[in-house]
Amino acid sequence: MKPRKDISMKDIAAKSGCSTATVSRVLNRQGGYSEQTRQRIMSIAEELNYSTGHSDAPRIGILVPDLTNEWFAETVRCLEQKLYEKGIHCFISSTNEDPSRERFCFEGLTFLKASAVISFLGSPELVSLAGSAAFPVLFIDRIPQTPGKFLCLESDNYIGGYMATELLIQKGCQKILFLGRNHQASVIQSRRRxxxxxxxxxxxxxxxxxxxxxxxxxxxxxxxxxxxCYALKKKIDFDGIFASSDLRASGALQALKQNGLDVPGQVKVIGFDDASVCRQCYPALSSVHQDPEIMAKHAVDLLFRQFQQESRLSEHVVLPVSVVERGTT
Incomplete structure (x- = not known):
């Protein structure tokens, strides 16, 4: 007999006397229920001819600005693996930081009836869409100005920026240049602060x-x-550089070498992310380390806590960072 298309988790919840959240946890093997509850729900699901492969099974959308960025790509890879291990499908969209594409991708996930969205984007328009969405949205790295309304997860970008600058000062730098990006994203602003x-x-x-x-x-x-190179041509005087990403730091390092400056003798450099490019540079690049796998684990844990609740959660988790010192400092 084919699974019935008109049976939903709400039908099973009504017949079992359990909440829809409990039914979802049982059918998706998320834990947090007794064996007796599991048997009752599975028995009713079988009686109603409900398939656990039904369209109510969680589907997670992931929105990322740029998959050529190593930190984004590695974090998404870890997320996809952890969701796969729990039997959950995910849909990954790269928007190239194009607002119209962000809206297109978000609306597409709404059409696909996503159970939740993980967003590495935080533009005002996307935050507005998330606020009215029928599903929970977890913001990673780029935190809305009103984080209390959403699930939010980030590395401690402010402390990372502080620690990077502090290391350069402790190494004797007195004129430290900040190399960032003209963007209002919380991650860049926090590192700058x-x-x-x-x-x-x-x-x-x-x-x-x-x-x-x-x-x-x-x-x-x-x-x-x-x-x-332009700053050096303009005779801007600096003896240290804190770059808000490792790719920016590696570009800065190349400029210093092209202009005959000794690193770390004349100028010291530190980046952020601790990407593989740090170990490919010469000298090897110092950086602030943030762990994609730990980020992914916390993201999945947050979502599964949300799935176990009837009401929408709001939580802001900040993960610690550390400085990895290499040859450029």
Whole structure:
């Protein structure tokens, strides 16, 4: 006999006397129920000819700005693996930070009746869409200005920026340049604030001339290299660089080498992410480490806690970071 298309988890919940959340946990093997409850729900599901492969099974959408970025790509890979291990399908969309494409992808996930969305994007329009969505949205890395309404997960970007700048100061740097991006994303702003506060706490001025931002997200290595070459040509004086990503840091390192500057003798450099490019540079690049696998584990745990609740959760989890010192400092 074919599974009935008109039977839903709500029907099983009504007949079993359990909540829909409990039925979902049992059918998707998420734990948090007794063996007696499991047997009752599975028996009713069989009686009603409900298939556990039914369209009510969780489907997770993942929205990412750029899959050529190693940290995004590795975190998404870890997410997909952990969801697969739990028998959950996921749909991955890369938006290239195009607002119209972000809306198109989000609306597509709504049409597919996604159970939840994991978003590495945080534009105001996307946050507005998430606020009215029928499913929960977990924001990773780019946190909305009103995080209390959503599930949010990020590395401690502020402390990472502070620690990176502090290391350069402790190594003797007095004129530290911040290399970032002209973007309002919370991740970039937090790293910038960490840089600024470290300077202030150690008695150094925050010099606007030493805050350089690339204008576009594409080709971060080349754009960062060219921007540092421009700064050197303009005789901007600096002895340290904190770049808000490892690709930007590696571009800065190449510019310094092209201009005959010794690293770390004359200029010290540190990035953020601890991507594989750090170990491919010469000298090897110091960086702030954030762990994609730990990020993915916490993301899946948050979603599964949400699936076990009838009401929408709001939680903001911040994961610790650490400094990995290599040859550029």
């Amino acid at each position: 960490g840089y600024q506060d470290a300077l202030k706490d150690y008695g150094f001025p925050v010099n606007p001339e030493l805050i350089l931002d690339i204008e576009h997200p594409d080709r971060p290595y080349e754009r960062s290299r060219d921007l540092i």
